Amino acid sequence: MTDRSAEYDSVSLALARPFLGRSVDLTFDRPYGSLHPRCGFRYPVNYGYVPGTLAPDGQELDAYYLGPAEPLATARGRCIAIVHRLYDDDDKLVVVPPGSPDLDDAAILTVVEFQENHGEYVIVRV
Numbered sequence: 001m002t003d004r005s006a007e008y009d010s011v012s013l014a015l016a017r018p019f020l021g022r023s024v025d026l027t028f029d030r031p032y033g034s035l036h037p038r039c040g041f042r043y044p045v046n047y048g049y050v051p052g053t054l055a056p057d058g059q060e061l062d063a064y065y066l067g068p069a070e071p072l073a074t075a076r077g078r079c080i081a082i083v084h085r086l087y088d089d090d091d092k093l094v095v096v097p098p099g100s101p102d103l104d105d106a107a108i109l110t111v112v113e114f115q116e117n118h119g120e121y122v123i124v125r126v
Contacts, residue, residue: 010084011056012091013124019050019061019079019093020126026063026095027051031071036115044114046072056089063093066103066111081105082124083112094123 028048035042046067049060064083065075077095080102084091094108103111105123 010089012089016082067097084124085121
């Protein structure tokens with residue numbers, strides 16, 4: 001996917017950009033295999049947030065952790081991309097475990113499609 005993020009700059013994207021390429025600590029409020037509290041889908045990844053941040057939605061900055069297929073409470077990893085939503089100001093970090101290879105955009109799209117609407121976001125990288 002082409003990085004068109006400059007066309008759609010947002011407060012959330014400005015908050016997320018400094019994490020690109022860096023290590024980040026995450027806390028998971030929706031661990032692997034858990035059910036979404038309202039929509040009922042099951043999380044195929046650990047999904048959580050960066051503690052101590054404040055995103056435009058009033059919550060911490062969200063993150064997908066593309067690590068082991070087991071529920072985790074916390075993890076540290078490297079931010080390889082941002083899912084920049086074009087329809088709301090609620091971007092998500094894409095984080096992988098230390099030493100993991102970068103994933104291409106197609107692999108990220110496949111992993112996040114359970115929650116993201118195809119065509120309504122772009123993948124932002126360093």
